[in-house]
Amino acid sequence: MRPTTEPQRLRVTFVKGEEVKYISHLDLMRLWERALRRAEVPLLHSQGYNPRPKISFPAPLAVGITGHREILDVMLERPLAPLDFATAVNRQLPVGVTLVEVEEVYATLPALQTQVQGAEYLATVAVSEDTHQLEERITSLLGSDQLPRQRRGREYDLRPLLEKVWLETQEVGHYVLGMRLRAGEQGTGRPDEVLDEMGLANQVKSIVRTRLYFSPAGEE
Amino acid sequence: MSVDTATLGSILPHSIKPARYTGGEWNSVVKDWDETPIKVALAYPDVYEVGMSNLALMILYDILNSQVDVLAERVYTPWMDMEQAMRSSGIPLYSLETRHPLHEFDIIGFTLPYELNYTNVLTMLNLGGIPLLAEQRGDSHPLIIGGGSGTYNGEPLAPFFDLLVVGEGEEVILELVELFRQCGREDRKGCLARAAEIDGVYVPSLYEVTYSDDGTVREVSPTHPSARPVVTKRIVDTLPPAPTRVVVPFVEAIHDRATIEIQRGCTQGCRFCQAGMIYRPLRQRPLEEILSTADQLLAATGYEELALVSLSSCNYTGIEQLVEQLLNRHGPSYTSISLPSLRMDSFSLRLAGMFQGRHKTGLTFAPEAGSDRLRQVINKIISHEEILGTAAAAYESGWDRIKLYFLVGLPTETMEDVEAIADLVKEILPIGRRARGNRAQLSVSVSTFIPKPHTPFQWSPLEQRESLEEKHHLLRRLIRGRGLKLSWNDPQTSLLEAAFSRGDRRLSQVILDAWRRGARFDAWSEALDVQRWWDAFASQGLDPAFYAHRERPLDETLPWDHISSGVSKEFLVADYHRSLQGAMTFDCREGQCQTCGILETFPRDAEAMRQAGWGCVGVLRDAGQAAAAKRSQR
Numbered sequence: 001m002r003p004t005t006e007p008q009r010l011r012v013t014f015v016k017g018e019e020v021k022y023i024s025h026l027d028l029m030r031l032w033e034r035a036l037r038r039a040e041v042p043l044l045h046s047q048g049y050n051p052r053p054k055i056s057f058p059a060p061l062a063v064g065i066t067g068h069r070e071i072l073d074v075m076l077e078r079p080l081a082p083l084d085f086a087t088a089v090n091r092q093l094p095v096g097v098t099l100v101e102v103e104e105v106y107a108t109l110p111a112l113q114t115q116v117q118g119a120e121y122l123a124t125v126a127v128s129e130d131t132h133q134l135e136e137r138i139t140s141l142l143g144s145d146q147l148p149r150q151r152r153g154r155e156y157d158l159r160p161l162l163e164k165v166w167l168e169t170q171e172v173g174h175y176v177l178g179m180r181l182r183a184g185e186q187g188t189g190r191p192d193e194v195l196d197e198m199g200l201a202n203q204v205k206s207i208v209r210t211r212l213y214f215s216p217a218g219e220e
Numbered sequence: 221m222s223v224d225t226a227t228l229g230s231i232l233p234h235s236i237k238p239a240r241y242t243g244g245e246w247n248s249v250v251k252d253w254d255e256t257p258i259k260v261a262l263a264y265p266d267v268y269e270v271g272m273s274n275l276a277l278m279i280l281y282d283i284l285n286s287q288v289d290v291l292a293e294r295v296y297t298p299w300m301d302m303e304q305a306m307r308s309s310g311i312p313l314y315s316l317e318t319r320h321p322l323h324e325f326d327i328i329g330f331t332l333p334y335e336l337n338y339t340n341v342l343t344m345l346n347l348g349g350i351p352l353l354a355e356q357r358g359d360s361h362p363l364i365i366g367g368g369s370g371t372y373n374g375e376p377l378a379p380f381f382d383l384l385v386v387g388e389g390e391e392v393i394l395e396l397v398e399l400f401r402q403c404g405r406e407d408r409k410g411c412l413a414r415a416a417e418i419d420g421v422y423v424p425s426l427y428e429v430t431y432s433d434d435g436t437v438r439e440v441s442p443t444h445p446s447a448r449p450v451v452t453k454r455i456v457d458t459l460p461p462a463p464t465r466v467v468v469p470f471v472e473a474i475h476d477r478a479t480i481e482i483q484r485g486c487t488q489g490c491r492f493c494q495a496g497m498i499y500r501p502l503r504q505r506p507l508e509e510i511l512s513t514a515d516q517l518l519a520a521t522g523y524e525e526l527a528l529v530s531l532s533s534c535n536y537t538g539i540e541q542l543v544e545q546l547l548n549r550h551g552p553s554y555t556s557i558s559l560p561s562l563r564m565d566s567f568s569l570r571l572a573g574m575f576q577g578r579h580k581t582g583l584t585f586a587p588e589a590g591s592d593r594l595r596q597v598i599n600k601i602i603s604h605e606e607i608l609g610t611a612a613a614a615y616e617s618g619w620d621r622i623k624l625y626f627l628v629g630l631p632t633e634t635m636e637d638v639e640a641i642a643d644l645v646k647e648i649l650p651i652g653r654r655a656r657g658n659r660a661q662l663s664v665s666v667s668t669f670i671p672k673p674h675t676p677f678q679w680s681p682l683e684q685r686e687s688l689e690e691k692h693h694l695l696r697r698l699i700r701g702r703g704l705k706l707s708w709n710d711p712q713t714s715l716l717e718a719a720f721s722r723g724d725r726r727l728s729q730v731i732l733d734a735w736r737r738g739a740r741f742d743a744w745s746e747a748l749d750v751q752r753w754w755d756a757f758a759s760q761g762l763d764p765a766f767y768a769h770r771e772r773p774l775d776e777t778l779p780w781d782h783i784s785s786g787v788s789k790e791f792l793v794a795d796y797h798r799s800l801q802g803a804m805t806f807d808c809r810e811g812q813c814q815t816c817g818i819l820e821t822f823p824r825d826a827e828a829m830r831q832a833g834w835g836c837v838g839v840l841r842d843a844g845q846a847a848a849a850k851r852s853q854r
Contacts, residue, residue, distance in 0.1 A: 019242070019244045020239075020242075020244065020470065022232055022233075022238035022239040022241075022242050023239040023242075023470040023471070024237075024239070024471075026472070027239060027470040027471055027472070030470070030472065030476075031246075031470055033522070033524070034246070034468060034521065034522030034523065034524075035246075035522060036522070037522035037523075037524065037553070038519065038520070038521070038522035040519075040553075043554075045554055051554055053554075063233075063238065063239075064232075064233045064238070092246075092522070094244060094245065094246045094470075095244055096244060
């Protein structure tokens, strides 16, 4: 099955919803591979002894977090209209995974993983304190020069991964905090760790990743 | 009422692999709880990833959910962290599809594949809000039924189950559902008595077990007119269509692939193998049917691997054409084909070459014993030369890695037989070296022989721990060095497995006691605490050695004598004698009928057998055929 035409690269934006928020990144990759196989789209495979479909995910989403605009790139052996792709694939997705957008991008663009720069999250926290107190937590967090932490036994500094934190909505007892964290080869900030630094780890109700940011070449 | 989502949401983020507990997988069947009158939970007493690899449960899920008035939902054992979290936050064990607590179902069907899962059955009942003992349950409780190989000696579990189904469940499950349609949740006792009249159904509470002074079973006798003195297993004449819309897990299952059962039963007659005895007769699924099933299964699941399973897939008539056609149809979409069990001969090697192609990952064979003599004792009919020849051919055709399975502790085994394993290994590795250089690898996996009910070795003892360890040390000393790998299973686990495998009804108290002491997931080395078990045995005044290590006289009443696998005890005795003389029992498909008893138990005429794909076809000289002929004359 050699491709008779140029391979095509499609960028798929999708929701990882409540129903599937506990599945791991590897689970999600398998889920997509099988959904695409069921949809019978012409997946381009790698060469070699163990051919794998060329599907790439820029930034793993931690277990328990939903995603509103998650992204993957998939290579096809031959071009398919994005709408036809979407129609075929939509029928094969389990509850909780929904297509938002499918667009064709240059096949020659660098791999998504190398282009991701950061992500924005919204976290709902159940705290009874007033807005002022919560804003003080934010100020003190952003005022720190360093936020040394450990992840899997390795020391690292969370502070440089933290770009912005803000109060999105101000309903007492049901605040929504926004944050923009760096992601990529220099390290990836995790929203649950930021909330932990703010002393809110036990008040988190839910976290959603609202978007990913890419360097200009990645064409976000 | 479904379990509380908020409470569940508060514990899931802290549990290991939370997606084990959330359902929603592709092809899972979610029916309307309130609109569906009969509710069945299919329970597997191990963790999700293991249970999701079980084909039996998926077959029953498919059959039950195709009934309009029945819903079937799945439930697996929560891992210990989750059990604890559920208990402390008051969440009962719930089904994956609609998250209803187990006690709200009408029927809970457990599959019982392995003795060391037994405590998990208790965890599931208890966490599901159901009294553990059948006698404590009333009309308001679900019926607790069990199936699978464990029911061929269900005695250690007898008091926990309302009924056990012996044999194949595809038809009997619907008969039980029909009975439930009539009885509902009223008159549980009357309903169970009626169930006992269904072929293959064993209702333990309708039998009394008496014991002799020496602790052996004196008699198991029915206490109710509906209960038969002997319960004979159920079979299906023709393999029913294989399920195609199977649930595709999110969490990676142990066997994460599409599976088709290409045949059931085995005619090779390995004397240690319980599956080879209890799943007779051999029935083959027609090739055309397998091909169309494969198309549908792969289209419905998106799996990238298709496994052709059976006890001995190389023996499927036309296996080569089958693999070839499957590769032609599904190879272009990058689907790989696998056969989990390979015979050690050149034919199997050619087959493996077909489906592994250039990607030669490794080959696994099971010579089972190291010497020709011992292989004759266990009826594993393969010679030293064939083993060497196949191994050589495997390395020469490009495989780097070969894995060999052996059993240790087999009847009549001597230290010489064990040394023969090492000798064989040392003969094979240099062949590999010559062909593959330093890349050649040889793994040796050694398991302890556990005598199992309904086999010719059901009277044999489990070997003592000390001598097993001696054999282990010998192999460790002899099998070492570059390219060699040796693995071994724990003798303590074997003792437990052997005790329950051939245990009687009194062991239920030990299971209960050990479970109360915290025994969970005993098949998992990280969870098993054998001391709990020894304490439980001691406090019940029972000795695991009595069940495991004792050679049983042929005239002793065995705890499972009232259960028939269709293979007669006379055949087992005769085969046991043949084994001690080193005489072989040939595969009945290659010679003549060995009169194992299947055709006496399930007489069919030749044409019916041919149409149903039976391996017994073509034998007209034996008693079964004679009986069948007689019946057709009538």
